[in-house]
Amino acid sequence: MTEISGGSLAVYKNRPALVTESGEKIMISLPGGESIKVRPKDIEILHAGPLKSLAELGAGGTEETARDADNVRGAWELLASSGGTTTLAELAELVFGGFTPQNAWKAFLLFADGLYFTGTLSALTPRGAEEVAAETAKRQGKKDEAQAREAFLRRLKAGTPQNGDSRFMQDVEALAYGKSEKSRTLRDLGKSETPEEAHRFLLGCGVWDCWINPHPPRWGITMTQPAPMGGSAGDRLPRRDLSSLEAYAIDSPWSTDPDDAVSLETEGGKTLLYVHVADPASAISDEADAEGRARGATFYLPEGVVRMLPEEFLSRFSLGLAETSPALTFKLTLDPAHPAFIEATEIFPSTVKVKRLSYEEADAKSGDPMLAALFALGKKNFERRLAAGAVHIEMPETHITADLDRHTISIEPIHCQQSADMVRECMLLAGEGAAKWAGKRQIPFPYVTQEAGDLPARPLEGLAGSYQLRRCMRPRRVSAKSGYHWGLGLDAYTQVTSPLRRYTDLLAHLQLRACLDAERDGAPKLLDEDELLLRLAAADAAAQRVVGAERASKAHWTAVYLDQMLHTKEKERLNQPVWEAVVCEKGKNSVTAIIPDLALETKIGGVNAEPGDTIKLRLASVKIPEAEAVFSRL
Secondary structure (H helix, E strand, O other): OOOOOOOOOOEEEOEEEEEEEEOEEEEEOOOOOOOOEEEEHHHHEEEEEOOHHHHHOOOOOOOHHHOOHHHHHHHHHHHHHHHHOOOOOHHHHHHHHOOHHHHHHHHHHHHHHOOOOEEEOOEEOOOOOHHHHHHHHHHHHHHHHHHHHHHHHHHHHHOOOOHHHHHHHHHHHHHOOOOOOOOOHHHHOOOOHHHHHHHHHHHHHHHOOOOOOOHHHHHOOOOOOOOOOEOOOOOOOOOOOOOOOOEEEEEEOOOOOEEEEEEEEEEOOEEEEEEEEEEEEOOOOOHHHHHHHHHEEEEEEEEEEOOOOHHHHHHHHHHOOOOOOEEEEEEEEOOOOOOOOOEEEEEEEEEEEEEEEEEHHHOOOOOOOOHHHHHHHHHHHHHHHHHHHOOOOOOEEEEEEOOOOEEEEEEEEEEOOOHHHHHHHHHHHHHHHHHHHHHHHHHOOOOOEOEEEOOOOOOHHHHHHHHHHHOOOOOOOEOOOOOEEOOOOOOOOOOOOOOOHHHHHHHHHHHHHHOOOOOOOOOOOOOOOOHHHHHHHHHHHHHHHHHHHHHHHHHHHHHHHHHHHHHHHHHHOOOOOEEEEEEEEEEEEEEEEEEOOOOEEEEEEOOOOOOEEEEEEEEEEEEEEOEEEEEEEO
């Protein structure tokens, strides 16, 4: 070890240090005048000195050694050709012409730089020519990239971005898509690092346009369709042929995955309601089941649909797409004295012949005997639930279509229809019947419950009242225990009518079929409660992400629709359209109103109006990154 004495030049944590006192503990002085005590092993001696102060070393750094570039390269080539090692003192002699404290420090910086030499201070090894060439090219690339980035930032600050600048925006896009929480570019520009600010920045720079919807990735939603996976082995349960029974699948005209249908008949003075449901559980493989569970639900977007299950399940099990369809039928025998009360439930696989109708077509066929009886049954069940304490909320809904190829958006209000109400009530009856059927057999099952909310003593009328009631509702819960569903007014309830669209429905079907299978031949195939709860938790979390992404996407496309309308009218110098809104809540300095034609909730300041009042609004501005529209009262 080199003797340590006062006035020696040392290196401490890659910084120069002047030894001021030696001994068991060594006192050193650091740049800036700080003095500390260290152990001998904490430092390395570069030169024995004498050195009076660190200021004698000069500025140092790679910039200074760069002035001796020819000497550095010559020394490296000489040492590399000899194939040996050298010392710090020899390197200082070769490159800088002598071994002084100043040259020792410059030689250390040359070694620490790592371009030409590696090893230790006592045995410096020259790197190979290929290594030096590769490292030189790498450093030049970083330097060029840094210079290009500085030029990019100057252009952005000047408001003159170029076409090639999008390559520097990847961190901004990652933040806008919710794939990262930070953005170096936004930070360098002094902007806040939020998804909304990133979205605004990308729109402003022209890297994005309004036709990019960032919300699904923000919610962690995959936008790829499930890959074909095939089905499992053949169904063990026999199917009952119900193809002679008239059955209707009634849905919105834009629906492409019909998964439920209804039939009605009388037998022995009793009313029999059949709810036929798509039966993918009869053929689903473990792989497709796991994929559906990870997705949670089919993802309905204004710009398209991302399925929960592979396309082959849709074509094979949707009702009414072929001459006949496989189904799982819920046959409900209704109490003759109380026609909406379930007396008995039978569940079995079936083959059905289904006719598809839109809600409008079904309403137009209200003279059809079966449909008329179904409408009457739906009304009675609704009245039964209201009498049991059900909460009825009617909020405006819209159907939004975004055509990304044509750059057009349409928003159509969804009007209340008799057939839609009837289908809802029949599906609720099927869910009630299935829950009671499973409860009677005490099998682990996905039940849906809801605790009571704190309702106002006298709810408001109309839309303002529905808004008020909605705010009182508590979240629904999915668990393995049956319980009361307060909002629906049902003692027991589950969801079983959308197994192509919701995984919890599919899980219910798997348990029902396993129970039927066990009753037929005693084969125990039911999931136990722990496994059922694990699948429920995973699927429900995924489904909640889907709901959030759907809501955010609809808000985005509504904002784009209004923004287009705003700028089109400005360009044509036409008056903006007038929107009718219903005041739903009165605040201190603003009101909350809903525009039914847009199903849009908005706050308006400086308005003196009461809940239930209708006011007229005009669009003032739109913020696409926040998916917000600002309206003013006329």
